[in-house]
Amino acid sequence: MTISSCCVAVFPPNIEERESIYDTLENLLSLNYPTNNLSVLGKGSMRDGNAVGVYKALDQIRFKGEQDEFWQALWCLLAGEAFLHIPTFGSLAIAGGLSAILMAENGAIFYPHEYTELGRALHRIGIPARSISHYESLLKQGQLILIVNGEYSDVENAYLLLENSQGSHEVSLHFVNTS
Numbered sequence: 001m002t003i004s005s006c007c008v009a010v011f012p013p014n015i016e017e018r019e020s021i022y023d024t025l026e027n028l029l030s031l032n033y034p035t036n037n038l039s040v041l042g043k044g045s046m047r048d049g050n051a052v053g054v055y056k057a058l059d060q061i062r063f064k065g066e067q068d069e070f071w072q073a074l075w076c077l078l079a080g081e082a083f084l085h086i087p088t089f090g091s092l093a094i095a096g097g098l099s100a101i102l103m104a105e106n107g108a109i110f111y112p113h114e115y116t117e118l119g120r121a122l123h124r125i126g127i128p129a130r131s132i133s134h135y136e137s138l139l140k141q142g143q144l145i146l147i148v149n150g151e152y153s154d155v156e157n158a159y160l161l162l163e164n165s166q167g168s169h170e171v172s173l174h175f176v177n178t179s
Helices: 015-030 066-077 097-104 117-124 129-140 152-163
Strands: 004-011 038-043 054-057 060-063 081-086 090-096 144-151 170-175
Touching (some): 004 015, 004 129, 015 038, 015 066, 015 144, 015 152, 038 129, 066 090, 081 117, 090 097, 097 117, 117 129, 129 144, 152 170
Antiparallel strands (some): 004 170, 038 090, 038 144, 081 090
């Protein structure tokens, strides 16, 4: 039986760190990590100079300024995209496999009421209950989160790569929650 796990790296939202996230993803993809096992999450609107927010054009969510380039590049690089407004959380942008988990499985899984919709998806990929509110609060503060999930050996290798990356300021390894 394969044991699933996930690795979470937290990055500040400034431009240099956004480039570091993109470079880290390209490194992971060059090592044959499946795109659906990689996800980036961020606040639905971050401040870029004087431009804040998002707008809808041609049935697509677009950001303003440099943030638009960042999310569009991620959405092209990774499998899946979502832009959500979650009550009690706010706006959330997601690139990668977690978007599919959040959209497809969230309502079908029973979880205690203390989880938000995002918390349910994070718990589903192995983030323990005690860490969910921490990651949600970091997202609300504008931090960016990169998640690698999958088989333990792959995630452990990703953890080592992320731990040595220049941009991340917190890297954690979590095993799947079997409760």
